[in-house]
Amino acid sequence: MSARVLMIQGTTSDAGKSVLVTGLARMLARRGRSVAPFKPQNMALNSAVTADGREIGRAQAVQAQAAGLAPSVDMNPVLLKPNSDRGAQVIIQGRAVGNMDAVIYHDYKRIARAAVLESFARLAAHHDPILVEGAGSPAEINLRANDIANMGFAEAVDCPVILIADIDRGGVFAQLVGTLMLLSETERARVKGFVINRFRGDLALLRPGLDWLERETARPVIGVLPYLMGWQLDAEDAVTSAQTAPTQDALRVLVPVPPRISNHTDFDPLRLHPRVDLRYVRAGESHPHADLIVLPGSKSVRADLDWLRREGWDHTIARHLRYGGRLLGICGGLQMLGQHIADPHGLEGPPGVSAGLGLLELDTELAPAKTLRTISGRLTLEDAPFSGYEIHAGMTTGSALARPAAILDSGQPDGAISVDRQILATYAHGLFESPHAYAALLRWAGLDTADAPDHQAAREDAIDRLAATVEQHLDLAMIERILDAGAALDPRQLLDERSP
Structure with a gap:
């Protein structure tokens, strides 16, 4: 060695x-x-x-x-x-x-x-x-x-x-x-x-x-590390609800937490924004009024879609859209917004086809080969630049893709935005870590002034604070x-x- x-x-x-x-x-x-x-x-x-x-x-x-x-x-x-x-x-x-x-x-x-x-x-x-x-x-x-x-x-x-x-x-x-x-x-x-x-x-x-x-x-005992108040870093797995105390006029954001939610670190920047009131909603909890509902990624999309229906989210989302609310689907959330999700190979459970929420003209078929890549591009909202990554096992087709949510630097379109612009769906993870895209999404969701904190800088500060604590106490x-x-x-x- x-x-x-x-x-x-x-x-x-x-x-x-x-x-x-x-x-x-x-x-x-x-x-x-x-x-x-x-x-x-x-x-x-x-x-x-x-x-x-x-x-x-x-x-x-x-x-x-x-x-x-x-x-x-x-x-x-x-x-x-x-x-x-x-x-x-x-x-x-x-x-x-x-x-x-x-x-x-x-x-x-x-x-x-x-x-x-x-x-x-x-x-x-x-x-x-x-x-x-x-x-x-x-x-x-x-x-x-x-x-x-x-x-x-x-x-x-x-x-x-x-x-x-x-x-x-x-x-x-x-x-x-x-x-x-x-x-x-x-x-x-x-x-x-x-x-x-x-x-x-x-x-x-x-x-x-x-x-x-x-x-x-x-x-x-090599050392005793103190409890770090107000300290945040990407969670390895558990959904973290702690957030910056929101202002009274904060944008209200709901994220359902199905059993196989994945890459929920997408929403860490929202938790840290003082004008965003982010709430994770778990099984059996009520669905309060919101300005924005986000359907997150999922490791078992069809099973988590069944969970959404059992929890009444299909009715909540329909009511939310009737009253002018915004709806964002990321990765598995994009797939759920479409017409059908097919899993002919049984990759995430028994083979079969599930009806989607039917809100976008999209169809997804899960495939053994995963899409894994880092990406950059611009949202069609305000032409805002972003960088992030894709990680999904599915190919999505349909007429809704003619109105993309983003154009990647490769020239490839990504996702979809509805004709009335209430619904946005994307395969891109990490959008809220790009300040310009973050601000554009907040303005789209209804926040009047939407200055976005730099999440990368916040992560660096958190790591530095942790290192200083380790150096002091060990x-x-x-x-x-x-x-x-x-x-x-x-x-x-x-x-x-x-x-x-």
Whole structure:
């Protein structure tokens, strides 16, 4: 192995693994290190498209930005995109290889492991250090066989591990000690220390617990990261409702949240706009009055369309349009607005055809080959420039395409806008990250003055704030010691070296 490696594993999902890797990556990059992020296996419906038309987890694209790198498929060689409660689309090195249920994939992991190690070797040949992010928890003992996401990977490349836990959930000492005790002896030896995340309050009150933890486990607490108020970064998977407090005259935007919503990070810029009141509407919730309804992307378009009907969204949308409201469909949302969605190959469920909402003259047929590409162009609204990406498994045809929503720089039309201009549909993700397109869409939806914040700059500021927090609250000398010494380091040495 040509690079130093440090793996961040968590006691639970959303413990802070992605956040810690992002903060460390920016901090080390500032210090002149050729740092790169790596996640062997990711399960998420939020993804990003690389420049060469491959697909990786969105968190790894953000971590690449933190490291000052272009996203690469080798940063996340295995991506699982759930399309049911028991199955997922399996993406290996950026290309979909098929849908598998959990049992079949458990056996397939032997093949996936080869891709993981191949990608890691390529990354390690050009970067040092490598920051590896685990998935879920290493203490999920039912998933230990053929593991490629946590300790199975750590043992394969012989790297040290830092374990992070979220104190905001409660029971942080039980999380850390319990996880440690459920590991095998060789796995426990890899854990060199702990990080506690999202702490609120006086650290002096936590100190007795930290001292106990270090005595009981013979491992140091490398740092305690505070709860960052008002801090936002792209979510790996969970829909985040937190937003900037809207003004009284804010544009009211509703986004339904079907079971397989994907790439909902499209709407993060809306959450941060002070004159936008964005509301995610989940199953069983009422549908308040809105100026704009957005139908999001979906990993299972026909099933999510059925969910919309069960939740009464077809009637809500019809009423919304009668009263002059605006309707935006993105990717799967575009497909839902048409006349029919056909899945003859059973890519997202049983083969068949579903009636769309019938609001645009469009028909979509799902196909095995995915469209994966970065794009740029101009909206037909105000000729506003944008850049973004496409990621969909379907070909759409129909007369509505004669009135495109956008013209790409390649000259190719994209999407459709209705004759009355109330409905806009597009395959382009990321429109709200382009300030001119963002402002044009807000004006189209009814906001009188629509200055749009620069979401890219906001993301940079969030990464910088995170890096500064990591630098302030973690023992960086200890992290460097772990990187240099590797898996052979006895964590008791770290305690001894820190003692006065």
